[in-house]
Amino acid sequence: MSSSWIEDQYGADVAQLAADYEAKKFGRRSFLGKLTAAGFSVGAAASILAACGSSSSDSSSTDSVASDDAAASATPKAGGQLREGYPRDISKHDPVTTNWYDPAFSAIYETIVTDGLEGDTVPQFATAYEVSADGLTYTFDIPEGRVSHSGGVMGAQQVAELLQIIKDTSFIGGVSTVPMEGYSFEGNKVIMKMKNAWLGAINPHKTGYWALANVDTWKAAGGKDPKSTYGTESSDGTGPFTHAEWVPGSHTLVNKWDAYPGSNTPYVTNTGAAYLDSIRWSVITEGGQRATMLENGELDTLLGPNYADLERLKSNADLTVIQHPEWSGYMLSMNRDYPEFFGDKLTRQGLSHALNRQGMVDAILFGNGDATYGPFPKTDRQYDPKVETYNTYDVELAKSKLAEAGWVAGSDGVLTRKGVRFEFEYVVEDESTQKLVSEVVAQQFKEVGVVAKLRVVDRAVAFQEQSGEGREAAPMALFFWLWPVPLDIMVIFGSSETIPVPNFSHAIEPTIDAAITEWRLSGTPEAAIAASSKFQTEWADTLPYLPLMNQYATFVHHNYVKNWAPFVWNLYPLYNDVWLDQ
CATH class of the missing domain: 3.10.105.10 (Dipeptide-binding Protein; Domain 3)
Structure with missing residues (x-):
């Protein structure tokens, strides 16, 4: 990845830090520490780190780095609704049949694994995973006793069945997993067999198209039938928030799931239910309205502001702008x-x-x-x-x-x-x-x-x-x-x-x-x-x-929004750590 954008985005001092890191004057942990000490969130720090590549001195370990926002207050506050602006119309909350996935997927669902801060692979729903020496077998450890929002069982059997359905029937699943043989389960383990070793096998599993829905709920609501109500009237995942409202052209609303047991993702610091009561994503397809709604207090956070408004937003001391390369x-x-x-x-x-x-x-x-x-x-x-x-x-x-x-x-x-x-x-x-x-x-x-x-x-x-x-x-x-x-x-x-x-x-x-x-x-x-x-x-x-x-x-948030930390490898933020300091 090119690092030419670092000085333009973050200034000469950060560019020099990046140059020193690339010259191996200090390791990854120290680099992330220097960035967060300079006031960068975990998302921005991860973006800068990604642009530099890995340093060999300590790249084998995985860090969970606290953001500058978390350091600003020792005790997160529970409650409140996060109001987020979204620049597109919303897609249905069904990983199998959707043609796009929106940030609500990051709240309703978990994936079996996800991206780490360095673009590596770390657990999310699974507790661990391993790959055989020949690259032909992937084994995912599924936690015992997990349930979805409806209370339905989410064991290895249910996860394997859903992943097989995605591979066999989704518009994107089969063609992006051709080298995969299929999924099975043994005890609490999901096993993915390959036709041949393939470097790209794990990547699709980190996306919203492989989000873990309760397969029984999905089938009961209609499954692949075009008349299915799954993803529009209801959804049933394992993430920290539950589906509440889905209104195309207007908004999506999710509510806190009080029974959420916490994420297995190492950089998510909240080990239990979310701090927020709810999240509402407002559809704002007219670019000129987005920044104004944020500045007027109608929104707390914003994805994709109009670029014509970006310098004005950056100059507002009450706001923080986060930018990084986008895939x-x-x-x-x-x-x-x-x-x-x-x-x-x-x-x-x-x-x-x-x-x-x-x-x-x-x-x-x-x-x-x-x-x-x-x-x-x-x-x-x-x-x-x-x-x-x-x-x-x-x-x-x-x-x-x-x-x-x-x-x-x-x-x-x-x-x-x-x-x-x-x-x-x-x-x-x-x-x-x-x-x-x-x-x-x-x-x-x-x-x-x-x-x-x-x-x-x-x-x-x-x-x-x-x-x-x-x-x-x-x-x-x-x-x-x-x-x-x-x-x-x-x-x-x-x-x-x-x-x-x-x-x-x-x-x-x-x-x-x-x-x-x-x-x-x-x-x-x-x-x-x-x-x-x-x-x-x-x-x-x-x-x-x-x-x-x-x-x-490009992401923008009011400074009272804490731990809202988009970073370069994930398309959208994770929401379990987010809280409002109001």
């Missing part, structure tokens, strides 16, 4: 079942060269992100900078590629080929940043004679219109992805196995499929890096999607 990206699908537009590589490359990616980062994100020329953000540990030789902004090259592909400008400047005008519908979700990105893209396409007719729809409709078979799916759509391990998710966007969902472009690229197969067989870091590099460069060349940019993860 995300904006990209454009190009439905290959419209071959007249997107069936040939020359045309796709011409469109790509028409896009001023860095200009979008500067104008829309106010510099809080990076242009992407391949599938991954620059901050990913496996990022291959060779992709930066592809898809550069060059309008003349764009026009040349399009002309070589047979496109000719008509009297009105719009390109035509074989009697077909280069004019198509372009779908985008109704969210401020996504709309801005889409408008800029449409304008840049227009400069090379391509008409993208923008149509703004709500979140559910956007996903539906991207997911259709053949020409039932939109010709083009903007998609924003968010996933802790980019390779895991981009593989399923690009695989020919996943047409039409989530391969929204319906792209079949043999070289990409070959790189995916190589990745699924990679049992060592070296093999994984080689496969990842091939995947990235083939993506940048063949363009199953048009990559645009990624953004920095």
